[in-house]
Amino acid sequence: MGEVTAEQVEKFLDSNIMFAKQCYNHRYRAKVISELLGAKEAAVDFSNYHPLSSVEESEVIFDLLRDFQENLQAERCIFNVMKKLSFLLRADRMSLFMYRVRNGIAELATRLFNVHKDAVLEECLVVPDSEIVFPLDMGVVGHVAHSKKIANVLNTEEDEHFCDFVDTLTEYQTKNILASPIMNGKDVVAIIMAVNKVDGPHFTKTDEEILLKYLNFANLIMKVYHLSYLHNCETRRGQILLWSGSKVFEELTDIERQFHKALYTVRAFLNCDRYSVGLLDMTKQKEFFDVWPVLMGEAPPYSGPRTPDGREINFYKVIDYILHGKEDIKVIPNPPPDHWALVSGLPTYVAQNGLVSNTTWKGESLESVERKEPLDESGWMIKNVLSMPIVNKKEEIVGVATFYNRKDGKPFDEMDETLMESLAQFLGWSVLNPDTYESMNRLENRKDIFQDMVKYHVKCDNEEIQKILKTREVYGKEPWECEEEELAEILVRGAERTGKLKRYFTDLEALAMVTAAFCHDIDHRGTNNLYQMKSQNPLAKLHGSSILERHHLEFGKTLLRDESLNIFQNLNRRQHEHAIHMMDIAIIATDLALYFKKRTMFQKIVDQSKTYETQQEWTQYMMLEQTRKEIVMAMMMTACDLSAITKPWEVQSKVALLVAAEFWEQGDLERTVLQQNPIPMMDRNKADELPKLQVGFIDFVCTFVYKEFSRFHEEITPMLDGITNNRKEWKALADEYDAKMRALEEEKQKQQAAKQGLWTGAHTPSARAPRPAPLGSPPAGSARAVRASVPSRRAGAPRPSPTVRQGRSRFPRRNLPVRIPDGPPADAGQIPAPRLCT
Structure with a gap:
């Protein structure tokens, strides 16, 4: 039998298809599949392009499945x-x-x-x-x-x-x-x-x-x-919300601590190298004393970006979380503009637009930071950033959360945005907790204050009104029966005749100023602002600055809400808002802590007034300049508040003594209640130093006001003359006391030297300086001899008239004896007692 060729086999199989199939399934199919599954890669030649047989294509498919299984x-x-x-x-x-x-x-x-x-x-x-x-x-x-x-x-x-x-x-x-x-x-x-x-x-x-x-x-x-x-993302998201939720409700008092606890707990699930949270200042409207420098041209107006609700973008605190290398947390109060998290401007952009920003940095603005100046010793550089706003329930942006460099090197994707946005949204909603807690505290403090307010008689009867509005004496009728011109004659014409400052203000503004004068010390607590803070009074918790002044203002507004007391009820909305605005400025301006902020601005107004040729031109200019009018009005309130220092010496010395007695009462409270040593001007044991303190107060605070007003309007010069004369009196008493104290010290030294046998006797007793009276028992003719001339605060005695009260002398008098400082003899009516600044 001859050799079988391939052509004969192919011809035989083509003519016997069923036999070929049975033979293949029996002898080759299982082996081929086994070899395909056991091979690590397809045995196909990919070096040159060529058509693939069915077996080769099957190998390719099996290779793909193996790769999908193993990778x-x-x-x-x-x-x-x-x-x-x-x-x-x-x-x-x-x-x-x-x-x-x-x-x-x-x-x-x-x-x-x-x-x-x-x-x-x-x-x-x-x-x-x-x-x-x-x-x-x-x-x-x-x-x-x-x-x-x-x-x-x-x-x-x-x-x-x-x-x-x-x-x-x-x-x-x-x-x-x-x-x-x-x-x-x-x-x-x-x-x-x-x-x-x-x-x-x-x-x-x-x-x-x-x-x-x-x-x-x-x-x-x-x-x-x-x-x-x-x-994986949903698992991380659930873990983030779960853990942050558990930490958010642990802290209800402070938004900063609340954010920190939540963000620190979920740091392992955020999948980034670093993240930072910038907290925004929530102040929407500046105080008038911060706006004045801008309106006066002394400071440029703010021209930077603003949040969608109009707030200036000011990050008052930034918290950095560093997760690569050694973990670290950094809290930066008032961060500088070149802080690494802010220098790119991305957090500011997000706060301005309120949009999520997902960026891969390739621009020049950040390229210089990356390549020339590494952020730290580790050489870490920013590659991609995801930044988003933190928004509260009121749709206000309270902060910006920024995440840097995803750990796998890829850019932040849509799922990262969703995950981080869920966290930021949850944090924004959680702000409601500290906001509610703060609102409850404010309501509680207001309740305590109003409970105190109802203890006072806040309404005047008709007899008390006649002490200010003497309409019966002048016109023979009650105030509500008088015409507007008649009331203005009593209330306003006095100031118009004296300082002639009324010409800058409208009648409505003058009425607001008089109303502010009546309310500027209402419901005073007998202590100054510092004592309110030290004693943690509810007033200090309710008002951050100018505590008592803001309380007087709110008290006055409360009274104006009573229909029987609201003298502004017939004004239209615009007039009412203007009158209340003028009251706000006038009353808060009586805080001497703000006096030094407005001195320079007032001085420039006075200098500017000298550049006008006629008073009419200057008056017309001032009538149109609302900011300058407000500054002048604020200084007028300060001048009136301190006006007792300009009274005749006989009146001023007595009022100053009453003020000193009130300060001593506060000093006693600080010593007994707060367990603190009071400052010298409130220390009853250092009353002998009061004349010297009074001279310093006149020089440092009072003289400037009346000197500049005398330049502004010559009609106010008598007030400057009065303060000058009173300073001389106080200075004489201070010098006299200093001389007596030096003589007393010399006498003491001589006595000590004589006891030690070192005194030669060359100095006879007749040559010694006269010794002042002991502090405990003054001789005849001393200050104690004229104590009867000082009005005492006995039970049932009326308060001193407001016309003789010194600027800040507004403490309720208590039934305590007034201690007159012992010292060198003084003439009757010239008792050394200074006026002190609260």
Whole structure:
């Protein structure tokens, strides 16, 4: 029998198909499948393009399945699919574009680029800093993502969607393209693209079928990894909300501590190198004394960015959380503008627009920070940033949270935005807790204050009104029966005749000033602002600055809400707001702590008045300058508040003694209640030093006011003369007391020397200086001899008339004896007792 040739076997098998099939299944099928499953890679030659047999194609499919089973990295699995497709399609190159949404804008970014049959993953994997980004309205890939259909571009020069900027960038010429979307349900996940058919003019229908067939593997890979990623993100999100929620409700008193506890607890789930939280100042309206320098031209107006609700963007505190290397937390109060978290301007931009910002930094503004000046010794640099506002329930931005550098090196994606936004939204809503706690505290403090207020008689009877509005004596009728001109004659004409300052103000403004004068010391507590803070009085908790002045103002407004007392009830809305505004300024201006802020501005107004030739021109100018009018009015209130220092010496010395007695009472409270030593001017044991303190108070505080007003209006010069005369009297008493004290010290030294036997006797007793009376028992003719001339505060005695009360002398008199300081003899009516500043 001859040798059987291959042609004979092939002919026999073709004519006996069933026999060939049975033979294959019996002897070869199990072995082939076993070898395919046991092999580590497909035994297919990919070095040269050639058609694949069914067995080789099966090996390729098994190779893809093995790779999908063993690899946990989506990019590596997709890379292997693209290498096989590049061989099967005979494509020169292939690329993968990932679909993502950043800052609300959909885009396609390169993830795998220039993949061919012999490519290496590390060479084709695109890092975030080098990725090429296509918007959906540009290029063939953008068109495919938008239409969600496969596209076969036979000639790029004739295609309207083709964009050549990548060719220009890579110096490569694209002739034909085959691109298809990778879908997850109805959503685009990625775009896979093959370019330049190697052995033909363009890709064919067969190539489209091959691409769609193998895209099933890509779809499966992307779905599995996408679902795994979503599961991971949702797990992290749940953990973040759970842990932050548990910490948020542990702290209800302070927003800073609340944010810190929540953010520090969830740091392990945030998947970033660093994050920082900037807290914004919530002040919406500045105080008038902060606005004046701007309106006067002494300070430039704020021209920086503002939040959507109009607040100036001012980060009063930044908290930095460093998670790479050694963990660290840094709290920076009042951070400088060049702080690393603020220098890029991104937190300010987010606070200004209220939008989430997801950015990969490549610009010059941050490039200099990255490359020339590293942020710290570790050489850490900013690569990508996710910044978002923290918004409370009132839709106000209370802070900005910024996250830096995702740990896996990729840019922050849409899921990161969702996760971080959930945290920021939760923190914003949790602000309601400290806000509610603060509101409850304020209401509690207000309740305590109002309980005190009702203990006083706040309404005057008709007899008390006649002490100020003497309408019965002048017109023989009650105030409500008088005409407006008659009331103005009593209330306003006095000031108009004396200082002639009324010409700058309207009648409404003059009425507001008189009302403020009546209310500026109402319900005074007998102690100064510092004592309110030391004693933790509810007033100090309710008002941060100018505590008593703001209380007087609120008390006055409370009275004006009573229909029987509201003298502004017939004004229209604009007039009412203006009158209340003038009252606000006038009453708060009586706080001497603000006096030094307005001195320079008032002095400039006085200097400016001297540049006008006529009073009429100056008056017309002032009538139109509301800011300058307010400054003059504020200084007028200060001058009136201190006016007792300008009274004749007989009146001023007695009022000063009463004020000193009130300060001593506060000093006694500080010593007994607060267990603190009072300052000298409130220390009853140091009353002998009061004349010297009075001279200092006149020089440091009072003289400037009346000197400048005398320059402003010569009619006010008598007040300056009065304070000058009183200073001389106080100075004489202070000098006399100093001389007596020096003589007493010399006498003491001589007595000590005589006891030690060192005194020679050359100094006879007759040569010694007269010794002043002991502090405990003054001789006849001393200050104690004229004590009867000082009005005492015995039980049932009326208060001193307001016309003789010194500027800040507004303490309720108590039934305590007035201690007159012992010292050198003084004439009757010239008792040394200074006026002190509260």
